């Protein structure tokens with residue numbers, strides 16, 4: 001006999017597992033859930049993130065359905081001024097803690113096992129082990145195992161870098177930077193940021209805002225990146241018209257473009273995409289969202305190395321294979337090379353619903369919490385996997401401009417499918433995690449004149465769908481082959 005019996009065993013108490021649990025307990029008022037996680041607190045990788053991390057998207061659509069994440073107001077200061085707030089590290093952790101303490105546990109239907117490793121299953125019994133207690137426990141699952149670990153989020157504080165660090169090299173992860181005041185007697189003379197993704201961008205902005213002169217910063221950016229302009233992605237209740245403009249730009253540009261790179265350039269012309277250096281062709285697009293203010297700060301750093309990835313660091317040099325680049329004495333190397341989410345897991349998607357296992361992935365890229373909450377809704381409100389899976393074809397996490405049109409196409413087709421189904425349409429209308437659903441429902445209910453803004457969207461989608469599919473299918477082939485349109489590995 002197992003130590004614990006439960007209806008759903010959720011592995012992972014990050015954004016995904018918690019968004020799923022939160023919706024499940026509302027949709028199925030009888031079920032019992034057990035959540036296990038290696039971390040000591042809810043919130044998954046956010047527990048390991050640097051203290052100056054913030055969401056890159058407005059908080060309005062992040063978290064879980066039952067709980068707002070930030071107050072509904074516009075920031076008045078800093079590089080996000082004029083836009084809706086981005087929850088910061090401490091707020092995100094407090095949010096998930098509150099969710100667990102004030103809602104999930106008091107429901108009496110949730111058992112939470114932190115500091116616990118899920119070790120797999122033998123027949124119908126699942127094995128757990130306490131990380132500190134070393135105690136073994138078994139779980140019998142009446143309904144389903146829910147895998148909320150698919151994203152395998154990797155952050156600098158916990159990953160193993162792919163470069164060597166020679167003895168005596170001064171190095172840090174972003175989370176160490178606020179603690180540099182402790183080294184006031186010997187602060188770094190010079191800084192090198194390693195990596196071109198959003199963590200590196202946050203680090204660059206943090207250093208400049210902390211008063212480090214841009215000449216004292218070098219940046220190893222193996223690939224430059226396109227980013228979404230945050231001004232175009234504000235919450236629907238405040239900026240539905242901008243979101244409509246975003247959608248029109250997407251489908252019209254897809255028709256006009258002959259490949260993903262062109263698509264990104266056309267989106268740049270329409271103010272939707274940004275890049276740091278207008279003279280450099282970005283080879284990466286990981287759905288980062290940024291403000292024009294942050295871009296202006298990052299543009300102050302002009303010492304950028306584009307020799308590929310660093311293979312080793314030494315106290316006064318960095319190596320790119322055989323190429324050695326000298327750096328000043330007392331340089332601090334900052335490792336921002338973790339992969340975040342797996343943009344390289346091509347072909348590793350699987351059906352969301354597969355018998356007694358649910359694997360939480362993306363229904364819409366990159367709407368992580370929404371996708372998990374929708375999966376809980378599908379689980380309860382549809383009878384069979386054959387009913388559920390067509391409504392949640394796993395969406396791709398594309399890696400670069402060349403493959404991005406595949407995600408555009410997948411989102412459009414998925415959105416059409418979910419709107420055409422009355423049950424999922426009604427879920428979207430009440431899910432705060434959906435970018436437009438609740439606002440459109442509210443406008444419809446009040447017969448608002450603002451609905452007129454939506455009028456061109458359906459026609460534009462209909463007219464441009466062939467173009468979106470043509471571009472999307474070509475990009476899908478590249479994504480699945482792991483190549484970009486220049487014939488290189490992406």
Ligand SMILES: Cc1cc2nc3c(=O)[nH]c(=O)nc-3n(C[C@H](O)[C@H](O)[C@H](O)COP(=O)(O)OP(=O)(O)OC[C@H]3O[C@@H](n4cnc5c(N)ncnc54)[C@H](O)[C@@H]3O)c2cc1C
Nearest residue numbers: 012014015016037038044045055056057117118149151153
């Ligand atoms: C710095 C950073 C900023 C980001 N900003 C945004 C943003 O603004 N908006 C956005 O939508 N996305 C953002 N993302 C993407 C982000 O990864 C997702 O939003 C989301 O947090 C991923 O949640 P998750 O639950 O899949 O993963 P995780 O947070 O990694 O949670 C998975 C959990 O599973 C646990 N686990 C794994 N294996 C086991 C096991 N065998 N036994 C027990 N427990 C296990 C882990 O301990 C972990 O706690 C960001 C990512 C990073 C790295």
